[in-house]
Amino acid sequence: MELFCSLTSPNARRVRVLAHELGIEDQLKIKVVKPRESSECLWTVNPIGKVPTLRLNDGSGIFDSLIICDYLIATYSTDWGLEQQTDLWQHKTRLSLLNQTSDAGSQARKLLVQEPPQMKAADFQLSKVHRSLAHLETTWGTLETELSLASIGLACTFDWLLDRFPGISWADLYPRIGRWFDEFKTRESMQKTQIHS
Numbered sequence: 001m002e003l004f005c006s007l008t009s010p011n012a013r014r015v016r017v018l019a020h021e022l023g024i025e026d027q028l029k030i031k032v033v034k035p036r037e038s039s040e041c042l043w044t045v046n047p048i049g050k051v052p053t054l055r056l057n058d059g060s061g062i063f064d065s066l067i068i069c070d071y072l073i074a075t076y077s078t079d080w081g082l083e084q085q086t087d088l089w090q091h092k093t094r095l096s097l098l099n100q101t102s103d104a105g106s107q108a109r110k111l112l113v114q115e116p117p118q119m120k121a122a123d124f125q126l127s128k129v130h131r132s133l134a135h136l137e138t139t140w141g142t143l144e145t146e147l148s149l150a151s152i153g154l155a156c157t158f159d160w161l162l163d164r165f166p167g168i169s170w171a172d173l174y175p176r177i178g179r180w181f182d183e184f185k186t187r188e189s190m191q192k193t194q195i196h197s
C-alpha cells in the first residue's frame with residue numbers, strides 16, 4: 001500500500017499515527033506529494049487530487065482520511081478503538097467535527113497569507129476552531145482514557161494548530177486538552193510522525 005500525503009497535513013498524519021498504533025506502519029509506503037502541483041500519479045488514483053490518498057496494491061484508490069482509517073481498521077483490526085464507544089453516532093460526529101476543525105484552520109491560514117490578509121474571514125474560520133475545541137474540552141467525558149480514531153484526530157489537529165498558530169496559547173485556552181495532549185504526544189506513534197521542523 002502506498003499513502004500519498006503531505007507530511008505536515010493533520011489529516012494525513014492521523015492515517016500515519018493509526019498505522020503505527022495498528023503495528024502496520026511497515027506495510028504503508030509513504031509518498032510525499034504536493035497536491036497543488038501537477039501530480040499525475042495522484043490524479044490517476046484520486047481524480048479530486050487531495051491528500052491523503054491510499055493506493056492499494058491492486059492500483060485502486062481509497063480516500064478521504066476517515067475512509068482510509070476505516071479501511072485500515074476493517075482490514076487489520078476490526079473494532080479497534082471502539083471499545084469505549086457507548087454512542088457510535090456521537091463518536092462518528094466527533095470524528096467529523098475534528099476533520100472540519102482542521103479544514104477551518106487550514107482555511108484561516110490561507111486567508112491570512114493573502115495580500116492583503118483577509119483578517120475578518122480568517123477570524124471567522126478561527127472562531128470555528130475555538131468553538132470546536134471548547135466543545136470537545138467540555139463534552140468529551142472519556143478523553144483521558146480513550147485511544148481511538150477521535151483521540152488520534154484531536155492529537156493531530158491540536159499539534160498542527162500549535163505549529164501553525166504559535167501566537168495563540170492553545171494549551172492555556174483549553175487546559176484540559178493541553179494536559180491530555182502533553183501525555184498523548186509521548187506515544188511512539190506521535191513521536192515517529194512528528195510534524196515540527
Ligand SMILES: N[C@@H](CCC(=O)N[C@@H](CS)C(=O)NCC(=O)O)C(=O)O
Binds near residue numbers: 066
Ligand atoms: N476531508 C479530507 C481533506 C483532505 C484535504 O483537504 N487535503 C488537503 C491537504 S491537507 C489537500 O489535498 N488540498 C489540495 C486541494 O484542495 O486540491 C480528508 O480528511 O482527507
